[in-house]
Amino acid sequence: MCLVNTSEAPDKSLSWEAAQAARIGQEVQRLRGKRTASWLANRAEKLGLKMTRQTIADLENGRRRYVTTAELTVLAAALNTTPVALAYPEPYDDDGESLEVLRDLPVSKLSAAQWFSGLTSLPLTDIGDREEYKRNTRQLQGARRIWELEKALSELVIPQEAGARRELALERAASLHRELEARKEGRGA
Numbered sequence: 001m002c003l004v005n006t007s008e009a010p011d012k013s014l015s016w017e018a019a020q021a022a023r024i025g026q027e028v029q030r031l032r033g034k035r036t037a038s039w040l041a042n043r044a045e046k047l048g049l050k051m052t053r054q055t056i057a058d059l060e061n062g063r064r065r066y067v068t069t070a071e072l073t074v075l076a077a078a079l080n081t082t083p084v085a086l087a088y089p090e091p092y093d094d095d096g097e098s099l100e101v102l103r104d105l106p107v108s109k110l111s112a113a114q115w116f117s118g119l120t121s122l123p124l125t126d127i128g129d130r131e132e133y134k135r136n137t138r139q140l141q142g143a144r145r146i147w148e149l150e151k152a153l154s155e156l157v158i159p160q161e162a163g164a165r166r167e168l169a170l171e172r173a174a175s176l177h178r179e180l181e182a183r184k185e186g187r188g189a
Contacts, residue, residue, distance in 0.1 A: 025059040037057050043078035044074045048074065049070055059071075072087065107122065153173065156169060
């Protein structure tokens with residue numbers, strides 16, 4: 001099920017591809033708010049992609065049947081969001097609402113966003129190969145873990161005064177640093 005307009009029931013007559021574009025267009029329109037399509041076209045051009053006001057209006061009104069990856073990324077940047085948030089917009093609650101992430105594969109919005117972001121695999125029954133998925137996303141997962149470790153190290157606060165809290169923080173820093181170095185060595189960095 002893909003929503004075309006938040007005030008209307010889902011339009012089941014749309015093809016899967018058109019429903020994907022309609023959902024993105026609906027979110028572009030919501031995020032644009034009262035600003036004009038010309039404003040968004042100008043922002044997109046400043047970011048390196050010429051889009052006309054008419055192209056944006058067609059996307060927002062469900063007349064576009066596709067969105068290119070270049071359009072998705074530039075529109076996201078122009079609207080100060082992420083491509084995945086345009087493709088799979090909020091809310092991410094568990095109220096039973098689903099969308100077709102692939103033709104005839106309904107999943108929750110959160111599951112779709114997590115898969116698109118490389119956080120999880122999809123529940124594919126007949127074509128999914130979990131081991132192949134793990135191999136194909138290993139580098140991404142490794143890079144993400146390195147980023148998480150570097151972030152955790154940069155945010156770690158080590159108390160100046162001696163004591164148990166300082167010792168625990170130093171141990172945590174050493175542990176994070178060891179894992180970070182091991183992961184960097186493991187990827188050939």
